Amino acid sequence: MDQVYLMQVFVAVSEEGGLSAAARKLGLSPAAVTRAVVALEQQLGIALLLRTTRNVRLTDAGQQYLEDTRAILASIIEANEKASGINAEPGGQLMLTAPVLFGRHFVLPCVLDYMQRYPGVEVNAQFLDRVVNLVEDGFDVAVRIGHLPDSTLRAVKVGRIRRVLCASPSYLAAHGTPAHPADLQGHTIVASSATTPRVEWQFRDGGDTSSVLLKPRLLVSTNDAALDAAIAGLGVTRLMSYQTAQAIDKGQLKVLLEDFEEEPWPVHLVHREGRHRSSKVRAFIDIASERLRTHPLLRN
Template identity: 60%
Template sequence: MDQMHLMTVFVAVGEQESFAGASRSLNMSPAAITRAITALEEKLGAQLLQRTTRNVRLTEAGQRYLDDCRNILASIEEANGAAAGVNSTPKGNLTVTASVLFGKHFVTPCIVQFLKQYPEVDVSAYFLDRVVNLIEEGMDVAVRLGPLPDSSMKALRVGQMRRVLCASPEYLARHGVPRHPEELLQHTIIAASNITPRVEWKFGQGMDAITVRMKPRLTVTSNDAAIRAAVEGLGICRLLSYQMADELAAGKLKVVLPEFEEEPWPVHILHRESKYGSSKVRKFIDLLAQHLRTHPHLN
């Protein structure tokens, strides 16, 4: 059988972990799917899938081969598109990811503008407060906040933002304004992070950095919830400046200890390496980068 056909079938089975699911998505009979996988395993001399009566799982070799097949098929599709001149007009589906609040405030307006400009493109946006692996989860573009680990991804820096402490005027009037990070130990702390008994907040830069370990009165996994609690006067929270920009502008929150802030966090647009590039990806990144680089909350 044709190698590209075998890879396509294997990717469908591996991603869905189901012969039946691959059969439906490829519009092939279950018997044809089974023959293709058997032929591929015989050709490679390796078991790619573990089959039981209830499910299908990738072997270690199968997981590595799945990643390679995805990259190969994507490169073939892009090469074909470039040769056919498809890159001149963006088409197809674009997948984008960012954190929840950042996606809502900064990425969504660009997506709407992009869809209006290019009617042959569909966008799937995944706004999640976790790090999404672009390759494993099939994303085209991501926006990342903070320092980047070493990666094969292409990164484009488009701005920066501050990590700030905030509290409501009501809370500060009742409990006083802290003048030094260590005074936070006498205040009610709201933490937006994983649920842990204590949090460590770092202040300052370089040799003058200070770390304060505190026990929050309230710990939530939602940034929105932390902001709401701070606005209602419960205590002091720490978030990225853009996340509470509206509340700061309206006077519902005030910045605390600005002179002890850490170095600003960078903002990057990430995308996967590509030999040919994709018109829809390139044009969306250009639009997003222009929007973020000129936004007052990121510069």
Template identity: 55%
Template sequence: MDRLLVMSVFVAVAEEESFAGAARRLAMSPPAVTRAVASLEAHLGVKLLNRTTRYVRVTEAGQRYLDDARRVIAAADEADEAAAGINAAPRGHVTLTAPVSFGRLHVMPCVVDYLARYPETEVSALLLDRVVNLVEEGVDVGVRIGELPDASFKALRVGQIRRVLCASPDYIARHGAPTTPEQLAHHQIIAATSVSPMVEWRFEREGEAHAVRIRPRLTVTNNDAAIAAIARGAGIARLLSYQVAEHLAAGSLQVLLADYEPPPMPIHVIHREGRQASAKVRALVDLLVAHLRAEGSLQSPAAGVPGQVSMPIANMD
């Protein structure tokens, strides 16, 4: 039994959730795929897959073996590419992860460029608003926003983003601009959260922390909805600078209380390769780093940004 081959077959079946789908992916016959998985289960003495006429799913033992098999296959691919030489053309499958909005705006254009440059590569992009464990979930490259608690990965800093309060010029003209965080209690707040009817926003000025609890007038479950609401003059929202960069540049939104912004959050490209990164990962990391470092909206300082306003409070309607 070719262990690496049957591992690859099992991974394909688990990911496709279908023997027929795995057969098409691997250019094998369905009976050959079935025999390979059966021989692997017989060798291990463990049931890896639950099969019915409608679906194929991994068992609990199968999920653990799937994670390990992915790592073994990735290590074998690395060894092949290292033996082929550092100048080998990138080829094979790469999995990357990034936050949803950031991935859509800044990572996907780079992925499209990567696929166009290297026709023998394939990419799976996991755009998720949670921290993905690269090792456990078989991910090669990640884009992380915020401080990195785990120093076990190779990390390249590519920029920073800020938490900004924004409102439209129309809202500011009608309601005025707050000059301290405490004055937000007198404004219409739009919050992108579904956790609690009360929101606590933290601010910082000259090393002094400010925490303000606010009851939002409108609560939405994603940032795009919050941006749409404040662009129409519905109130003030707290967002990440990259999410509103185009609106700020166009003047349709303006930044409030910039002097009270907390410190910027760093952006890193991380990967889990060893001493010698594979060509496919190295090429993707290089493209991501170059693209993100060239993006001006990710390099801006915390103060003096376009769209920032500071004005006296007008009478409330």
């Protein structure tokens, strides 16, 4: 069998998590998919997949081979694009995701610029206050805020942001201003479960790191709801600096405990592809990187 075909089938099985699902994606019969995987394993002389009645799981060798195979297939696509001239004009659909407020204020302008430059592309932008799995959910690019875990994903750093504690002037006038993180135990807390379901805020205290476990009076599912509640004077909240910047500039919120803030968090554009990225992904990352790296709110 053709080696490229076998690789394509193997990647589909790995990403879909099963032979039947891969068969549906590729428009093949399950038997044809099984034959392709078996033929590839026989060629290599190793087991790539561990099969059960319900799903398949990659072996250690299979995981490594998957990454290498993705790179090879991407390089083939890139070579074909260069030969046909498509590389100069990205096309197809780009799937991307970002946090809600970050997506609205920072990513959407990048998307509009991208689409204006390349009329042949379509974009599906999902702005969600939760972390999605790029492989399982089929996304090409994601914005990640915070320190990245070790993974096979590729990342491009585009800035950094602070996590700021804030409250409205009216709330502080009525309840006082905390002077130390421990003082937060005596204040009304507004928190967003989009960041973490456990409200344990980290602070820097001199050269050490401390944490305060808090019970919020109001727990909401989105960051913008927490922002609105804080502006309305309900209590103290903690959000990213870009989320609070406008309200702080207008005097609707005041920043608290700046001397105890954690180190700023990095912002990355994360993608699944290696050096041989498809033209649509490469073009978007180039545009977004240039715009985000020069944005004043991402240079804290």
